[in-house]
Amino acid sequence: MEAEAAKYIGAGLATFGMIGAAIGVGTIFGNFLSGATRNPSAAGGQFTNLILGAALTEALGILAFVLGLLILFS
Amino acid sequence: MASPMEQFKIQEGLQLPTVPLPGGLAIDLSLNNSIMAMLIAAGLVIAFFTVATSRTAVVPGRVQLMAEGVFSYIDDMAAGIIGPESRKFFPYVFSMFLFVLSMNMLGLFLAFTATSQLAVTGTLALITFLLVTIVGFARNGISMYKLFVPEGTPWYMLLLVTPIEIISFFLRPVTLALRLFGNMLGGHVALKVFAGFVYSLASLGAVGIVGAILPLAGVVALTSLEFLVAFLQAFVFAVLTCVYLNDVDNLGHHH
Amino acid sequence: MAAEEIPHVPGAVPSALEGAYAGTATAENGGGGGLPQFEVEYWGGQIVWLLLIFFVLYILMSRVFIPRLRRVQDTRAQTIASAVAEARRVQDEADDQAAAARAEIDQARTRARIVAAEAKAKANAEFATRQAEADARIAEEVAAAETRIRGLRDSAMASVGDIAVETAGAMVQRLTGTAVSAADLRAAVKGAA
Numbered sequence: 285m286e287a288e289a290a291k292y293i294g295a296g297l298a299t300f301g302m303i304g305a306a307i308g309v310g311t312i313f314g315n316f317l318s319g320a321t322r323n324p325s326a327a328g329g330q331f332t333n334l335i336l337g338a339a340l341t342e343a344l345g346i347l348a349f350v351l352g353l354l355i356l357f358s
Numbered sequence: 359m360a361s362p363m364e365q366f367k368i369q370e371g372l373q374l375p376t377v378p379l380p381g382g383l384a385i386d387l388s389l390n391n392s393i394m395a396m397l398i399a400a401g402l403v404i405a406f407f408t409v410a411t412s413r414t415a416v417v418p419g420r421v422q423l424m425a426e427g428v429f430s431y432i433d434d435m436a437a438g439i440i441g442p443e444s445r446k447f448f449p450y451v452f453s454m455f456l457f458v459l460s461m462n463m464l465g466l467f468l469a470f471t472a473t474s475q476l477a478v479t480g481t482l483a484l485i486t487f488l489l490v491t492i493v494g495f496a497r498n499g500i501s502m503y504k505l506f507v508p509e510g511t512p513w514y515m516l517l518l519v520t521p522i523e524i525i526s527f528f529l530r531p532v533t534l535a536l537r538l539f540g541n542m543l544g545g546h547v548a549l550k551v552f553a554g555f556v557y558s559l560a561s562l563g564a565v566g567i568v569g570a571i572l573p574l575a576g577v578v579a580l581t582s583l584e585f586l587v588a589f590l591q592a593f594v595f596a597v598l599t600c601v602y603l604n605d606v607d608n609l610g611h612h613h
Numbered sequence: 614m615a616a617e618e619i620p621h622v623p624g625a626v627p628s629a630l631e632g633a634y635a636g637t638a639t640a641e642n643g644g645g646g647g648l649p650q651f652e653v654e655y656w657g658g659q660i661v662w663l664l665l666i667f668f669v670l671y672i673l674m675s676r677v678f679i680p681r682l683r684r685v686q687d688t689r690a691q692t693i694a695s696a697v698a699e700a701r702r703v704q705d706e707a708d709d710q711a712a713a714a715r716a717e718i719d720q721a722r723t724r725a726r727i728v729a730a731e732a733k734a735k736a737n738a739e740f741a742t743r744q745a746e747a748d749a750r751i752a753e754e755v756a757a758a759e760t761r762i763r764g765l766r767d768s769a770m771a772s773v774g775d776i777a778v779e780t781a782g783a784m785v786q787r788l789t790g791t792a793v794s795a796a797d798l799r800a801a802v803k804g805a806a
Contacts, residue, residue, distance in 0.1 A: 332435060332597055335590065335593060335597060336601065339537065340533075342541075343536065343537045346536055346541060347536055347540070350539070363648060363649055366648065366650055367649045368652060368655045379657075383657070385657035385661055386654065386655070386657060387658050387661065392655070392659050393659060393662045396662060396666050397662075397666060400666045400667075400670045403670065407673075407678040408678075411677075411681040414681055414682070416688055416689050418685075425682065426685070448679065449671060449674050449675035450671065452674055452679065453670045453671045453674040456674075457666075475650055475659060476651070477650070477656040477660055477663075478663055481659075481660045481663050481664065482667075485667070
């Protein structure tokens with residue numbers, strides 16, 4: 285296999301890491317919604333926590349994405 | 359058609375002297391598009407607040423109301439996370455939020471996105487990391503180690519927990535920088551890729567032009583999403599700064 | 614990474630349609646390439662300028678803008694607080710006045726009630742005495758009348774015997790033609806009674 289082709293395959297594989305982040309962020313927002321519909325009065329106060337959790341989870345996906353770009357462009 | 363990475367290229371502008379550093383390194387102070395974007399972003403923030411606060415009235419005007427809205431939003435957020443001592447760190451959090459937000463937003467108006475430069479986000483993250491560390495040592499002295507030794511953990515668990523805590527502490531600036539960088543980079547690359555679809559399809563003839571409507575709608579939708587991301591990433595940067603500051607400021611007594 | 618690259622890259626070479634993405638630009642730039650973000654020769658300038666800009670922004674924020682906004686917010690909070698306090702004071706005053714008025718009304722009502730009760734009591738007492746007087750007078754008259762009636766009855770009852778004796782004597786004389794002595798008649802009448 286050519287090295288160039290292996291690089292593209294590797295970059296594609298690296299972005300698989302975003303799947304996990306996607307699932308995680310989906311879980312966070314889904315659970316927030318189900319909690320918020322049960323107790324809408326408490327939902328507003330948890331917005332910061334929601335964003336915080338989503339950001340921390342998303343960081344790992346972004347890490348995979350950046351890694352993919354690094355492989356692709358190096 | 360240019361590569362989607364073309365937009366992140368540094369284009370040199372006004373030439374300024376290069377400052378040599380010991381160790382063979384040199385810092386080129388020439389203005390380029392990234393630096394211009396930063397200057398414009400900071401200038402916009404300063405101009406906005408100069409206008410908004412030039413004639414402060416108890417009954418605010420429209421511009422002052424906007425400024426006060428942003429101010430109260432971040433102030434409440436910081437006070438909610440750090441507690442009563444948030445006022446000391448508020449100027450830092452507030453200027454960080456506004457600067458990042460301004461740079462993110464500027465990138466969506468056909469200008470250069472300074473926050474898509476790893477050097478910029480890395481520096482911002484490092485400033486925050488250094489501030490957190492300095493505040494931590496100034497506040498707690500040697501008992502800063504408690505940050506890595508959670509209270510009430512059995513000793514055999516500490517063997518596992520402490521290295522993890524130390525690693526995660528030093529990974530904070532990395533994730534802080536990469537999150538902002540990756541979000542901006544990814545969003546703008548996706549925008550350019552979709553815009554590239556429009557161009558390639560439209561150059562195929564009549565059928566292609568009709569087909570190009572779809573990616574064009576995608577670009578519009580992505581642009582609105584990018585506005586949300588631009589705000590959210592600035593907010594997340596501010597929130598995480600507050601959380602890290604709270605960790606060292608209220609070490610030992612949680613609230 | 615891209616340190617050896619020439620600073621003045623004239624942008625990516627326009628590429629074919631399918632080569633628009635991915636690393637074609639890299640390949641065409643001739644080795645190295647990489648993300649524009651990793652062209653480290655531009656890092657120093659960006660970092661220095663960023664520190665400078667952020668420092669200026671921070672100083673302006675902490676020295677000028679935030680104190681101004683804090684001041685106006687504090688002033689507003691003070692204004693609102695003093696207005697609320699003033700309103701509360703006025704409200705309290707009004708409440709006090711209302712309470713005083715109510716107390717006055719209550720007092721007046723109590724006084725009126727007392728006066729009315731007194732008047733009623735006086736009237737009652739007068740009425741009672743007058744009634745008692747009347748009762749006493751009536752009772753006296755009744756007693757007097759009764760005494761008189763009793764006297765009349767007694768005298769009438771006393772004269773009934775005489776009448777009976779006379780009548781009996783007269784009847785006996787008319788029937789028998791003989792006069793009967795008064796003593797006999799009396800005895801006979803008594804026996805018949």
